[in-house]
Amino acid sequence: MSxxxxxxxxxxxxxxxxxxxKARIVLAACAAGPFAFAAAMRVQSSVPSDTLFGRxxxxxxxxxxxxVLGFAALWAFPVLTSVVGGDLFSSEDRYGTWSTVLTRSRxxxxxxxxxxxxxxxxxxxxxxxxxxxxxxxxxxxVGQQPLINLSGVLISPATALIHVTLAWACVLPPAFGFTALxxxxxxxxxxxxxxxxxxxxxxxxxxxxxxxxxxxxxxRVFITSAFGTWHxxxxxxxxYRPLIHGTTVSAAYFVVCLAIAYRVLQRRDIGA
Amino acid sequence: MHEKTVGLRAALLATTTVAxxxxxxxxxxxxxxxAAIEATFANLVQLQVSMLGLPSPPASDFGxxxxxxxxxxxxxxxxxxxxxxxxxxxxxxxxxxxxxxxVATDGCYTATVEGNSLGGPTLKTPDGRDVRNLLFxxxxxxxxxx
Numbered sequence: 001m002s003x004x005x006x007x008x009x010x011x012x013x014x015x016x017x018x019x020x021x022k023a024r025i026v027l028a029a030c031a032a033g034p035f036a037f038a039a040a041m042r043v044q045s046s047v048p049s050d051t052l053f054g055r056x057x058x059x060x061x062x063x064x065x066x067x068v069l070g071f072a073a074l075w076a077f078p079v080l081t082s083v084v085g086g087d088l089f090s091s092e093d094r095y096g097t098w099s100t101v102l103t104r105s106r107x108x109x110x111x112x113x114x115x116x117x118x119x120x121x122x123x124x125x126x127x128x129x130x131x132x133x134x135x136x137x138x139x140x141x142v143g144q145q146p147l148i149n150l151s152g153v154l155i156s157p158a159t160a161l162i163h164v165t166l167a168w169a170c171v172l173p174p175a176f177g178f179t180a181l182x183x184x185x186x187x188x189x190x191x192x193x194x195x196x197x198x199x200x201x202x203x204x205x206x207x208x209x210x211x212x213x214x215x216x217x218x219x220r221v222f223i224t225s226a227f228g229t230w231h232x233x234x235x236x237x238x239x240y241r242p243l244i245h246g247t248t249v250s251a252a253y254f255v256v257c258l259a260i261a262y263r264v265l266q267r268r269d270i271g272a
Numbered sequence: 273m274h275e276k277t278v279g280l281r282a283a284l285l286a287t288t289t290v291a292x293x294x295x296x297x298x299x300x301x302x303x304x305x306x307a308a309i310e311a312t313f314a315n316l317v318q319l320q321v322s323m324l325g326l327p328s329p330p331a332s333d334f335g336x337x338x339x340x341x342x343x344x345x346x347x348x349x350x351x352x353x354x355x356x357x358x359x360x361x362x363x364x365x366x367x368x369x370x371x372x373x374x375v376a377t378d379g380c381y382t383a384t385v386e387g388n389s390l391g392g393p394t395l396k397t398p399d400g401r402d403v404r405n406l407l408f409x410x411x412x413x414x415x416x417x418x
Contacts, residue, residue: 049409052380052411052413053411055404055409055411056404059404148316148319148406150312150380150411150412150413151311151312151315151412152311152312152313152314152315152316152319152406152410152412153315153319154319210376210377210378211376211377212377213298213300213349213350213351213377214377216298216299216377216416219377219378225378228378228380231378231379231380231413232413232415234413235412235413235414236311236315239414239415239418241415241417241418242378242379242415242416242417245417
C-alpha cells in the first residue's frame with residue numbers, strides 16, 4: 001500500500017462525490033439550516049426551551065450554535081456522517097463496478113483506505129460547515145452578546161466563541177465513529193440503504209435509551225453519549241471525564257468497525 | 273463449532289459484565305444535584321441582581337443550601353426531582369424557594385421555580401426594559417462520573 005496509491009483513490013472518490021447532487025444538497029443544508037433557524041427564532045416568540053441554551057437564543061448569538069449542536073446530536077449527526085460513508089462501498093455493488101475498480105493498479109488496501117479517508121473527509125467537512133454556519137448565524141442574526149454558561153456564569157463574547165468552537169470540536173470523534181460504522185454496514189450488507197439507514201436508526205435507538213433511566217454502563221458504551229460531552233466545557237469548574245470517556249468509546253467504534261470492514265472486504269470474492 | 277462456542281461464551285461474559293456494572297446505583301445522586309444547583313443558583317442570583325442595576329455581592333454571600341429528592345422520595349435516579357433552596361436575600365433575610373427539576377441521564381437538568389416568589393418569566397429593569405427572569409427557569413449540567 002503506498003501513499004500515492006491512496007491519494008489517487010481519494011482523488012477519484014472526491015471527483016465522483018463532487019459531481020453528486022446528494023453531497024451538494026447535504027452541504028448546502030448544513031450551510032443554510034442554521035440561518036433559517038436563527039431567523040425563525042427572531043420572528044416568533046417561542047423558543048426551543050427543551051434544548052440546552054434554547055431559552056437564551058434571543059439573548060446571545062453564541063447560544064445559537066450550542067442549540068444547533070444539541071439538536072444535531074439526535075439525528076442530524078448520524079445522517080451527516082453516514083450519508084457518504086454508508087454509500088461509498090455499496091455503490092460499487094449497486095453499479096457492479098467492483099471488478100473494474102479492483103482490476104486497476106490499486107490494491108484492495110489502497111481502495112479501502114482511499115474510500116475511508118474520503119468518507120471521513122466528507123464527515124468533517126459537513127460538521128465544520130454546520131459549525132461555522134451556526135456560529136455565523138448566531139453572530140449576524142442575534143449578535144455578539146455575552147453568554148450565560150451552564151453554571152450560571154456570564155462569559156465574555158471572546159471566551160464564548162472559544163468554548164463554542166471547542167464544543168463543536170468535541171463531536172468530531174463520535175462523528176468519525178459513526179462514519180466507521182456506516183462504512184462497516186456498507187461493506188458488509190452491500191446495500192446503501194442499510195449503510196446510511198442503519199447508523200441513523202442505531203443513533204436514534206441509542207438516543208432514546210439515554211432518555212430512559214437504564215443502566216449507566218450501557219449508556220456509556222453508546223457512541224451517542226459522546227455527542228453531549230461538551231457540556232463539561234461550559235460549566236465552572238469545567239469537567240473533562242465524560243469527554244475523555246466519550247472520545248475513547250468513539251475511538252473503539254472507529255477501530256473495531258474499520259478493522260472488521262477491512263477484513264470483510266479483503267476476504268470477499270469479487271469475480272470479473 | 274468450537275469457535276462458535278467461544279464466541280457465545282465471550283458474548284455471555286460481556287453481557288453479564290455489563291449487567292453487573294449496569295445494575296449499580298444511578299450516578300444521578302442528590303449530593304451531585306445539590307452541589308450543582310447551589311453553585312448555579314448563587315451565580316444566577318448575582319447575575320440577576322447586577323442586571324437589575326443593584327449592587328451585587330459575591331455569589332458565595334447568598335449562602336445557598338439545597339436539599340433535593342426525587343418525586344418518589346428517593347435520593348438517586350434521573351427524572352423528576354424537587355429541590356428546596358434556602359438562601360440569604362439581598363437584605364440578609366432567609367428566603368426559601370422550591371424548584372421542580374427534570375434531570376436527564378447525562379447530568380443536565382432544567383429547574384423551574386414553584387409559585388411566584390421570584391417573579392414571572394420576565395422582569396422589568398429600572399430603565400423599563402423586559403429581561404428574562406434568570407431564576408424562573410434555568411438549566412445546568414454536572415459531572416456524573418466524579
